[in-house]
Amino acid sequence: MGKAAKKVLMYAALTVAALSFIYPFLWMASASLKPENEIGSLNLLSRSFSLRGYQAVFKQIPIARALLNSVFVSVVSTTSILVFSSMVGYALSRLRFIGRDVVFNMVLVTMMIPGQLTLIPLYVLIVRLGWADTYKALIVPAMMSNMGILVFRQFFRSLPQDLVDAARIDGCSDLRILFQIFWPISKPTIITVGLISFIGSWNEVLWPLMVIRKWNMMTMPQMVTLFHVGGLSGAQVAAEMAAAMMLALPVVLAYLFFQRYFIESLALSGIKG
Amino acid sequence: MTGSVANQATPEPSRTPSRAGFLGRLREEYRASDKAGYLFCLPYVAYFAVFTAYPLIFAFILVFNKWDIVSPMQFVGFRNMQRLASDATFWMAFANTLRFLSLHIPLEIILSILIAVILNEQISFRPFFRGAFFLPFVISGAVVTILWQQLFSTDSGVLNLLLYRMGLHGLGWLTDPSLAIYSIAIMATWKNVGFYIVLFLAGLQGVPHELHEAASIDGANKSQQFWKITLPLLNPVVVLVAVLSTIGGFSLFIEPFVMTGGGPAESTLSVVLYLYKQAFQFLRMGYAATIGFALAVMIFVVTLIQRKLIETEQLY
Numbered sequence: 001m002g003k004a005a006k007k008v009l010m011y012a013a014l015t016v017a018a019l020s021f022i023y024p025f026l027w028m029a030s031a032s033l034k035p036e037n038e039i040g041s042l043n044l045l046s047r048s049f050s051l052r053g054y055q056a057v058f059k060q061i062p063i064a065r066a067l068l069n070s071v072f073v074s075v076v077s078t079t080s081i082l083v084f085s086s087m088v089g090y091a092l093s094r095l096r097f098i099g100r101d102v103v104f105n106m107v108l109v110t111m112m113i114p115g116q117l118t119l120i121p122l123y124v125l126i127v128r129l130g131w132a133d134t135y136k137a138l139i140v141p142a143m144m145s146n147m148g149i150l151v152f153r154q155f156f157r158s159l160p161q162d163l164v165d166a167a168r169i170d171g172c173s174d175l176r177i178l179f180q181i182f183w184p185i186s187k188p189t190i191i192t193v194g195l196i197s198f199i200g201s202w203n204e205v206l207w208p209l210m211v212i213r214k215w216n217m218m219t220m221p222q223m224v225t226l227f228h229v230g231g232l233s234g235a236q237v238a239a240e241m242a243a244a245m246m247l248a249l250p251v252v253l254a255y256l257f258f259q260r261y262f263i264e265s266l267a268l269s270g271i272k273g
Numbered sequence: 274m275t276g277s278v279a280n281q282a283t284p285e286p287s288r289t290p291s292r293a294g295f296l297g298r299l300r301e302e303y304r305a306s307d308k309a310g311y312l313f314c315l316p317y318v319a320y321f322a323v324f325t326a327y328p329l330i331f332a333f334i335l336v337f338n339k340w341d342i343v344s345p346m347q348f349v350g351f352r353n354m355q356r357l358a359s360d361a362t363f364w365m366a367f368a369n370t371l372r373f374l375s376l377h378i379p380l381e382i383i384l385s386i387l388i389a390v391i392l393n394e395q396i397s398f399r400p401f402f403r404g405a406f407f408l409p410f411v412i413s414g415a416v417v418t419i420l421w422q423q424l425f426s427t428d429s430g431v432l433n434l435l436l437y438r439m440g441l442h443g444l445g446w447l448t449d450p451s452l453a454i455y456s457i458a459i460m461a462t463w464k465n466v467g468f469y470i471v472l473f474l475a476g477l478q479g480v481p482h483e484l485h486e487a488a489s490i491d492g493a494n495k496s497q498q499f500w501k502i503t504l505p506l507l508n509p510v511v512v513l514v515a516v517l518s519t520i521g522g523f524s525l526f527i528e529p530f531v532m533t534g535g536g537p538a539e540s541t542l543s544v545v546l547y548l549y550k551q552a553f554q555f556l557r558m559g560y561a562a563t564i565g566f567a568l569a570v571m572i573f574v575v576t577l578i579q580r581k582l583i584e585t586e587q588l589y
Contacts, residue, residue: 010391010394010396011396013391014388014391014392014396014402017388017406018401018402018405018406020463021405021406021408021409021463021467022405022408024420024421024424024431025408025420027420027424027431028416028420028423031423039423039429040426040428040429040430040434041429041434042431042434042435042438084316084317084320087313087314087316087317088313088314088317090313091309091310091313091314092314095306095307095309095310095313096305096306096307096310097303097306097307097308097310097311097314098299098302098303098306100310100314103314103317103318106317106318106321106325110321110325112573112576113325113329113569114520114524114568114569114572114573115524116523116524116545116548116565116568116569116572117329117332117565117566117568117569118324118325118328118329118332118565119548119565120332120335120548120552120558120561120562120565121327121328121329121331121332121335121562122324122328123552124331124342124558125323125324125327125328125331127342140324141324143320144316144317144320144321144324149317173309174307174309174313175309199411202413203412203413203414203415205413205414205415205526205527206526206527206545206549209549210549210553221413221414221415221416222415224415224416224419225415225419225527225530225531228419228422228531229530229531229534237423240419240423241419241420241423243419244415244416244419244420247413247415247416248412248413248416251411251412251413252408252411252412255404255408255411259400259404262407262411263403263404263407263471
C-alpha cells in the first residue's frame with residue numbers, strides 16, 4: 001500500500017469515527033425540533049421543524065426555574081471553590097505554621113475516599129440539619145475542592161518568592177498578596193479549576209436526586225432525568241430531546257469557547273480522582 | 274506530591290539551645306509562624322470535620338446498625354455484613370459490574386490507543402477530531418443516557434434502523450437481559466473514550482523520538498515499532514485507563530437508573546443503584562451504608578493494585 005493510500009485510509013477511518021461521535025448530538029438536536037412521527041428516522045432534516053417540543057417542556061415542568069437553580073448553584077459553588085482552595089493552596093505552599101503538614105495530609109486522604117462511602121451519612125446529615133429541599137443542601141457540601149487545593153498549591157509553589165517578599169516589604173497582607181498579586185497571574189489555573197468545578201456541579205445528578213424532592217428546587221440534570229424517568233413527558237420524544245438539549249447546550253457552548261482548557265483540566269481531574 | 278516535598282519551604286527548626294523543652298519550642302515556632310496560615314486553613318478544616326470526618330465516622334457506625342431514619346437506631350452487630358455476604362441481589366449487581374467491565378475495558382483501551390496513535394501522526398484538523406471525540410465526556414450523563422435510550426430503541430432507534438438498512442435483524446439493545454448491560458458498556462465507552470484518548474496522547478508525547486528513529490534504521494517497520502516500542506512504553510497509561518474504567522464501572526448509576534431501572538430481570542442493576550434503592554425505596558440506611566462500605570473497599574483495593582503495577586513499571 002502506498003503512502004498516499006494509507007493517508008486516505010487514515011482520514012477515512014478518523015472521519016467515520018468522529019462522525020459517530022457527533023451524529024448522535026445532531027440527531028438529538030434534530031429530534032427536538034421534529035414532529036413525533038418523523039423522529040424514528042436517520043434523516044437529520046425535516047420540512048416541519050417546529051419549537052413544539054421546547055414549548056411542551058416549558059408547559060409541563062418548571063424548567064426555567066431549574067435552569068436558574070442550576071446556574072445559581074454552579075456559580076456559587078464554583079466561586080467558593082476558587083476562593084477557598086486558592087487560600088488553602090496559598091497557605092500550604094507559601095506560609096509556615098504548625099500543623100501545615102496535617103492539613104496537607106487531610107487533603108490527600110480525602111481524595112482517596114470514594115464518594116459512595118459517605119453518601120448515606122452525608123444525606124442523613126443534610127436531613128438532620130433541616131437542609132433538605134434548600135439551596136444549602138446543594139451548595140454547602142460542594143464549597144471545597146481537594147483537587148482544587150492541590151492544583152493551586154502546585155501552581156503557587158512555582159511562583160518566585162521575591163514576589164511575596166517585595167509585597168510584604170510594601171506592607172501587603174497575605175490576603176492582598178493572594179488576591180491582588182497571585183490571582184491575576186494564575187488565570188490558566190483559575191480557569192482550569194473553575195471549569196472542572198462548574199462542569200462537575202452542572203452535571204451532577206445523584207446528589208440532587210437524594211436531597212431535593214420539591215420540583216421548584218430541582219437542578220437541571222435532576223429535573224430532565226425525572227421528566228424522562230417519571231413519565232411526565234408522556235413519552236413525547238421531541239420534548240425529552242428538547243429538555244436534554246437545554247441541559248447540554250450551556251456545556252457545549254462553554255466547551256467550544258474553552259476547548260483547550262477543557263481537555264487539559266478534565267484530564268487532570270480524571271487523574272486526580 | 275508527598276509530605277516530604279511539602280517540608281521543603283519550611284525553615285530548619287531553630288537550633289538555639291532552649292531549656293523550655295517541647296512546649297517552649299512549639300511556642301517559639303508558633304510565634305514565628307504566619308498567622309494567616311491558620312486563618313486561610315480554618316474554613317477548610319471546619320469543612321473537613323463536618324463533611325468528611327463526621328460522615329466517615331457515621332458511615333462506620335451505620336454499618337453496625339439498622340435504621341430507617343424515622344425510628345431510633347438499632348444496634349445489630351455484624352448482621353448487615355452477614356446479610357450482604359448472602360444477598361443474591363447484591364452479588365448479582367456485582368456480577369453485572371464485572372460483565373460491564375469485561376466489554377468496557379478492552380473496548381475502551383483498544384479504541385483509545387488506536388485513535389490516539391492516528392491523532393499523534395502528522396494530520397490536519399487534529400483539534401477538530403480530538404474535540405469531537407471529547408465532546409461526550411463533558412456532557413451530563415443524564416443527557417447521554419436519555420439520548421442513547423432513543424438510539425437503542427428496538428422499534429425506531431437509529432442503531433436498529435442501521436441494521437435494517439444492512440438487511441439484518443434489529444436487536445433488543447435494552448430489552449434483552451443478556452444484552453442490556455453490554456449496550457450500556459458500549460454507551461459508556463462512547464462517552465468516555467475521548468478522555469482516555471487525551472491520556473494516551475499525553476503518554477505518546479512521552480515516547481522519545483530517538484527510539485523510533487533508531488528502530489527504523491535497524492529496519493523495523495511501523496507495526497513492529499508499535500508493538501515493540503510504543504505499546505510497552507504506554508503500559509502505565511493502559512493500567513491507569515483500566516483502573517479508572519474499573520472505578521467508573523463500580524460507580525455506575527445514572528445509566529441504569531435512567532435507561533432500564535436496573536432491568537430487564539435485574540440484568541443492569543448496578544451496585545450504586547442497588548444502594549440507592551435500599552436507602553430510598555426500603556429506607557434501610559444501615560444496609561445501604563454497608564453496601565457503600567463494601568464498594569469503597571473494592572475501589573480502594575483496585576487503586577492499590579494500580580499503584581503497585583505502575584510503580585513496578587517505572588523500575589525499568
